[in-house]
Amino acid sequence: MVIHKRITRTMLDNKAQYLGSLVLILISCLLYTMFNQLSVNMDHITSSFETQYVQEDASFVTDKALTNIPELESKFGVVIDKGGVFDYAVSTDQSLRIFAENDKVNLYALIEGRALSGGDILLDPAYAKAHHIKVGDSIRVEGKDFTVSGFMSLPNYIYPLKKESDLLNDPDHFGIAVIGKDDFAAFHRGSSFYSVKVQGDPDSADSILAELKNELKSQNTVILKWINIDENPRVTAVTAKMANMNKVGAALPVTILLLTCILTGIVIWRMLKKEAVMIGTLYAQGYRMREIMNHYLRYPFVIAVIGGMIGTLLGALTLKPMLGFMVAYFNMPIDSVRFSIAHLAVSLLLPLLFLLISGTFIVRRALGHSPIELMRGGGQSRKIGFLERRLSLNKLKFSTKFKIREQLRSMPRSLFLLFGVALATMLLLLGFTMKSSMDFLLKDTYEDAYKYQYEYVFNSLQQGHPASGEPFSMSPFTETANGQKSFIVYGVRPDTKSISLADKAGSPLRFDQVIVTKPLADRLNIKQNDTIGIISKLDSGRYSIKVDRIADSYIGEYIFMPLTAFNEMLGYPQNSYLGVWSMDKLHFAEDQLLSSSSASDAKAAFASVTQPIQAMLGIISLMSFVIGLIVIYVVTSLIIEENKENISLMKVLGYKKKEVFSLILNSSTYIVILGFIIGVPLLLASMQAMFQSVADSTSFVLPVKINYAYLGLGFVIIILIYELSKAFSKKKINRISMIEALKSRAE
Amino acid sequence: MFMNLESVQKSYQTGDVSTPVLKGVAMGLEQGEIGVILGPSGSGKSTLLNIIGGLDRADAGKVTIGGIEVTGISDAQLTEYRRDCIGFVFQFYNLIPNLTVGENVEVVSNISKSPLKIDEVLKAVGMLEKKSRFPKELSGGEQQRVSIARAVVKNPQLLLCDEPTGALDFNTSRDILKLLQQINKEYGTTILMITHNTAISAMANRIFKVRDGEIVESTVNESVMPAERIEW
Numbered sequence: 004m005v006i007h008k009r010i011t012r013t014m015l016d017n018k019a020q021y022l023g024s025l026v027l028i029l030i031s032c033l034l035y036t037m038f039n040q041l042s043v044n045m046d047h048i049t050s051s052f053e054t055q056y057v058q059e060d061a062s063f064v065t066d067k068a069l070t071n072i073p074e075l076e077s078k079f080g081v082v083i084d085k086g087g088v089f090d091y092a093v094s095t096d097q098s099l100r101i102f103a104e105n106d107k108v109n110l111y112a113l114i115e116g117r118a119l120s121g122g123d124i125l126l127d128p129a130y131a132k133a134h135h136i137k138v139g140d141s142i143r144v145e146g147k148d149f150t151v152s153g154f155m156s157l158p159n160y161i162y163p164l165k166k167e168s169d170l171l172n173d174p175d176h177f178g179i180a181v182i183g184k185d186d187f188a189a190f191h192r193g194s195s196f197y198s199v200k201v202q203g204d205p206d207s208a209d210s211i212l213a214e215l216k217n218e219l220k221s222q223n224t225v226i227l228k229w230i231n232i233d234e235n236p237r238v239t240a241v242t243a244k245m246a247n248m249n250k251v252g253a254a255l256p257v258t259i260l261l262l263t264c265i266l267t268g269i270v271i272w273r274m275l276k277k278e279a280v281m282i283g284t285l286y287a288q289g290y291r292m293r294e295i296m297n298h299y300l301r302y303p304f305v306i307a308v309i310g311g312m313i314g315t316l317l318g319a320l321t322l323k324p325m326l327g328f329m330v331a332y333f334n335m336p337i338d339s340v341r342f343s344i345a346h347l348a349v350s351l352l353l354p355l356l357f358l359l360i361s362g363t364f365i366v367r368r369a370l371g372h373s374p375i376e377l378m379r380g381g382g383q384s385r386k387i388g389f390l391e392r393r394l395s396l397n398k399l400k401f402s403t404k405f406k407i408r409e410q411l412r413s414m415p416r417s418l419f420l421l422f423g424v425a426l427a428t429m430l431l432l433l434g435f436t437m438k439s440s441m442d443f444l445l446k447d448t449y450e451d452a453y454k455y456q457y458e459y460v461f462n463s464l465q466q467g468h469p470a471s472g473e474p475f476s477m478s479p480f481t482e483t484a485n486g487q488k489s490f491i492v493y494g495v496r497p498d499t500k501s502i503s504l505a506d507k508a509g510s511p512l513r514f515d516q517v518i519v520t521k522p523l524a525d526r527l528n529i530k531q532n533d534t535i536g537i538i539s540k541l542d543s544g545r546y547s548i549k550v551d552r553i554a555d556s557y558i559g560e561y562i563f564m565p566l567t568a569f570n571e572m573l574g575y576p577q578n579s580y581l582g583v584w585s586m587d588k589l590h591f592a593e594d595q596l597l598s599s600s601s602a603s604d605a606k607a608a609f610a611s612v613t614q615p616i617q618a619m620l621g622i623i624s625l626m627s628f629v630i631g632l633i634v635i636y637v638v639t640s641l642i643i644e645e646n647k648e649n650i651s652l653m654k655v656l657g658y659k660k661k662e663v664f665s666l667i668l669n670s671s672t673y674i675v676i677l678g679f680i681i682g683v684p685l686l687l688a689s690m691q692a693m694f695q696s697v698a699d700s701t702s703f704v705l706p707v708k709i710n711y712a713y714l715g716l717g718f719v720i721i722i723l724i725y726e727l728s729k730a731f732s733k734k735k736i737n738r739i740s741m742i743e744a745l746k747s748r749a750e
Numbered sequence: 751m752f753m754n755l756e757s758v759q760k761s762y763q764t765g766d767v768s769t770p771v772l773k774g775v776a777m778g779l780e781q782g783e784i785g786v787i788l789g790p791s792g793s794g795k796s797t798l799l800n801i802i803g804g805l806d807r808a809d810a811g812k813v814t815i816g817g818i819e820v821t822g823i824s825d826a827q828l829t830e831y832r833r834d835c836i837g838f839v840f841q842f843y844n845l846i847p848n849l850t851v852g853e854n855v856e857v858v859s860n861i862s863k864s865p866l867k868i869d870e871v872l873k874a875v876g877m878l879e880k881k882s883r884f885p886k887e888l889s890g891g892e893q894q895r896v897s898i899a900r901a902v903v904k905n906p907q908l909l910l911c912d913e914p915t916g917a918l919d920f921n922t923s924r925d926i927l928k929l930l931q932q933i934n935k936e937y938g939t940t941i942l943m944i945t946h947n948t949a950i951s952a953m954a955n956r957i958f959k960v961r962d963g964e965i966v967e968s969t970v971n972e973s974v975m976p977a978e979r980i981e982w
Contacts, residue, residue, distance in 0.1 A: 004857075005849070005856040006849070006857050006860070008849060009846065009848050009849055012849075013848055016848065280844055281844060281846055283844075284838070284840065285857070286829075286832075287803065287805055287832060287836075288833070288838060288861070288900070288904075289830070289832040289833025289834065289904075290829075290833075292829075294861070373806070375806055378840075
């Protein structure tokens, strides 16, 4: 139909409004496609990695070597691989964890280069990249030169954390490597651990592993450490991050689509009002409602199709670089990139669905008038709104009254602006809040709560008093009522100087009592004075503990109890301990240690990880800038369009340019400020909900905090966007001629 | 009679108050004739035209156009009636601003069963040369010519003109009236026009004077004057 020729012309005449909607849809589809295709691929990469390279179901450390592995394997239907590991200190603040090559479980996946042979070493790619090591380079370990034959991933070290309690990995200071069995044996150092994979039905894995533990216990083998794969943070970090990404991937595009629906709805409504006479004329000439409807629905259709296609295409193009970005964090091999047709279809159809539904609603409402009403101006409501009528504005200055009335007159427009500014604020402050929260967590955790600088964990129980440092013990447990997920019970000296915890009121807690950290109390729903039943992960022994106090700490799912009580409960000798905390670096024989770490490692990891966060913060801030600019600019142009006659009249009456700008362009200031004010608590609440929902898989509760300086900066940026869009709009006001607008009034 | 109205009544409700606008109007027009409805503002002539054109409904009475009883048909049938039988010309032209002259005419030819050729109609109204111009590039008179072309292109049985010269100067008005008379002769289109201007009645076959919702005088004009001779 020839009438459809108007579509391109109308769109070109009102570029800002249509381009605004188009860009919003584009962003929304880009984000949807990027997040969801990434999620599909990461799921695929993770599951194929786990299967192909035989990811362990659990790993454990015993006090003595297992001599009957083949019997255990056939008795329980499992595969057990004995692994060897030691940490090689490359420099004072950099260490490389060297593993011996496994043959049955946790096989390395070669990402680049060639497989191991004598004198070769394989590195994790993030570490290699951080230290500019290339395939073919030579590196020295313990005085022996190795050739870097390639890069690899290990299925039990997808997220290469140095300590299990670490939050973030740090390739600048820590990496993993695999060498051949013979090369490893030649070092005559390191400790052993066992990786076990249950064959057959994965559902029976837990019971088989429990039986295996009992068997080891019955053979007088003490299990010093046991970690199931679903509790291994080096693997579960992927799940947690993916869960977060899926939430963002679902919520953000839909929110932006809703914003687009409102924007397009307002633009179409305005167009229908403006074209009421024309629509009435078409009716009069015999056009049917569905023909007119079909015409007006083409506007949202065109925007949704073009925006959807470009956004989906751009989203698909970002997949490969994003996968590269992800595997730089989660060390896994990418076998192939796949596209989910379902997600591509949703990305293309979702904006169509959203916009056509909202468009139909608006067009139907506008076309409901008779041809005569339409030809008389479209049955426009000339009523004064309830709010406008009720508000007593008499005492205010004329300019203030004018601005308030301008906002009250078009509530959908004002709501769109409010919603848009709130969303832009939320996105803008998202990165800042993440950073503030992490800063707070670091300070609260490492500086205020955990005072020690070094932690040494032995591979067998020690007796008596350590020569220096403070003794402690630790053991993993699960709660009898709450199943699988484990936590650590620490035995500490009542006069400990290494840890300082406080209750909710901020009062310091004494360590002659049983203290539970807040993340664990929240998960297990424990209150002060509750008694809980716990099961040892090492020997399946059952115990009960009365909880005296809850510590208001954000990190770690821990129970602290006096060391003597701990030893007594587990039947250990009275003066025994498993580790030492110290302010100074201590020296122990390497074969005595299960692990060692320092607080500075954690700080260094944190510092190096804030860099990608800052990059992400930049991208999100840019996106919020674009959304904010679109929303404010479109609303400002709508205000100008709707006030064309008033602007013309003001000019006729002798208003100066500045005065006209102030009255028309500044009328949205209140809404912009209100949008910012609403955006802040909305962001904090949604981040709180997001952190809480992933707390289960991360074992820490990230406190939602925002620094006042960032808040101020966010406000300045929003106001800057507002000023920028006002500056763009000034030209439009200047272009309105006095004669033209008055002529249109006469007609 | 091609057009026949019997006791047509219409009133508008504002709250509890009912205002009668047409109080039993009866009038008729033969096929191929030009009729003029004269009357002051608020006399009900636009309402009458709207009812005849199927844009509004009478409360009572009977309206028959070309054998179709307009008063008794559904909304969908009314749309078909407007689509197939009626052409409208408005005082303010109501052209679509971002379509060219040719496209504005095409808007109607698109939905017509047996439209006339667009170029032929544009030539008839003297706008063929300006077929590719947009409405804002035309004078008022030229825009009204396009509006007439748009109404005529569907070859309507009845052409309804609502103050077609109301926004135009004398010379342009006379040109438009000449054009309407020419179309009436060339295509045999029955035309009903409403106007304030009594001088225009000289070119009509029948003249209906409306006052306060009633036809106060209905005259058959035996000596129809060519539009170019009309003066006011």
